[in-house]
Amino acid sequence: MDRADLGVLVLDIDALGCLAAGAAVVTSPSVYQLVDSSGRSRPFVAAALLASSSLLALAANRPTRAALGRSAAVNALWVLACAAAFRKQQTNEGRVLVVGTAALDAVMGGLQWYLRPKP
Numbered sequence: 001m002d003r004a005d006l007g008v009l010v011l012d013i014d015a016l017g018c019l020a021a022g023a024a025v026v027t028s029p030s031v032y033q034l035v036d037s038s039g040r041s042r043p044f045v046a047a048a049l050l051a052s053s054s055l056l057a058l059a060a061n062r063p064t065r066a067a068l069g070r071s072a073a074v075n076a077l078w079v080l081a082c083a084a085a086f087r088k089q090q091t092n093e094g095r096v097l098v099v100g101t102a103a104l105d106a107v108m109g110g111l112q113w114y115l116r117p118k119p
Contacts, residue, residue, distance in 0.1 A: 004063060004117065006111075006115055007068055007112070007115040007116075008060050010111045010112055010115060011056050011057070011060035011063060011067075011071060012057070013108070014075070014108045015054075015057040015060060018049050018050070018056060019053040021101075022049030025042060025046040025049060032045075035089070035094050035097055036085075036088075052078070055070070055071070056071055056074070063115075063117075064117065065116045065119065068112045068117075069112075069116055071109070071112045072109040072110070072112040072116075073109075074109075075105040075109025075112065076105075076109050078102070078109075079102050079105050082099070082105065083102065085098050086098045086102075
């Protein structure tokens with residue numbers, strides 16, 4: 001498997017992960033309440049996850065240097081969002097969910113950055 005194939009694989013896995021997370025946010029309010037007890041941010045987070053999934057899936061169709069760079073930036077933004085959300089967590093479950101999400105996004109973003117084709 002060459003670098004381009006690995007880039008496609010990482011983008012596809014990340015797109016599916018965002019899609020699954022978006023579906024969980026939409027269909028499982030009780031799970032989302034672990035992160036935001038008020039639930040006010042739920043529609044915005046769901047929309048952002050679904051938009052991220054679409055962007056990542058499009059990048060997987062043509063994994064150029066720029067596409068992988070943008071995808072890495074999207075993951076970096078999710079890491080920042082998780083860092084902001086972490087301070088507001090009131091339960092251990094919420095903290096674990098936010099830290100786990102940040103870790104997965106950091107790994108995927110790092111891989112996407114590393115797998116960018118050389119200029």
